[in-house]
Amino acid sequence: MENAVQHSVTTLAYGWRLERSDGVTLGFTSHDKDIWHQDLLLRASPGLKPTTIVENLGLDGDGLDVHGALTSDAITADDLAAGRWDGAYLEIFLFDWMEPETEPQLLASGELGSVSFSGSAFGAEFLGSKQVFERSVAPYTSPSCRAHFCDAACGLNPARFRHPLRLKQAEGSRWHLDDMPHFERNAFAYGTLRIMDGPQCGQCFDLLGSDESCVTLASPPRKTPSPGTRMLLFEGCDKQLATCAMRFGNALNFRGEPFLPGNDVLTRFPGAS
Known part of the structure; x- marks a missing residue:
């Protein structure tokens, strides 16, 4: 130099x-x-x-x-x-x-x-x-779960919630998939969809909702994959205690404080209803 x-x-x-x-x-x-x-x-x-x-x-x-x-x-x-x-x-x-x-x-x-x-x-x-x-060293308290779905803190096996599919048709943010598993409406909200082949292989997209045959992407790609492209659909979680307990049976690993009083308790005074 x-x-x-x-x-x-x-x-x-x-x-x-x-x-x-x-x-x-x-x-x-x-x-x-x-x-x-x-x-x-x-x-x-x-x-x-x-x-x-x-x-x-x-x-x-x-x-x-x-x-x-x-x-x-x-x-x-x-x-x-x-x-x-x-x-x-x-x-x-x-x-x-x-x-x-x-x-x-x-x-x-x-x-x-x-x-x-x-x-x-x-x-x-x-x-x-x-x-x-500047990143937080210790987690803040929150009524919703702070763990990521199927990570080490969550404890669930991600293989249970993956579904291999193929793209049937893409209409903007709504993508129709072949052989969609039968779940209730919006069961795949908060989940992800990963492209498994083609030039966009590996790209993942967050999901806003789902119905019987299609999913809604939060931010679709500029270039839509061609029909027949292999996809991998991941179920999601809304991080609520009821969902964790009733749908996944995993309330023991829930990483949140749903019953902890909020900051509004600090503003209360005697006699306030």
């Missing part, structure tokens, strides 16, 4: 390392050619750039945003919209493209936050160390 600064013509370039929660790792560079750097191929992406980076002794992210053009097959608008890159770990660094084996200068590291679109370009919020420390 010291040699690069002393050159009459700069040989410094931005480097990006993106690691998704599923382990997929990609590298990009502001240089005009692909470069191998620390066993990771940095693909040339001149349109990818950060806003101003300010170093300080605190934990703030300094409002850093990431902007770029959707010119790479590695990051598509559908993947960004589907949330595949939400929470991805990001490193931004400077390196000498003439000597890529030298140690880089780390500029920032953190997670990708909310993503916005404008035509063929995208912008992503950068979450620094401060956001990590």
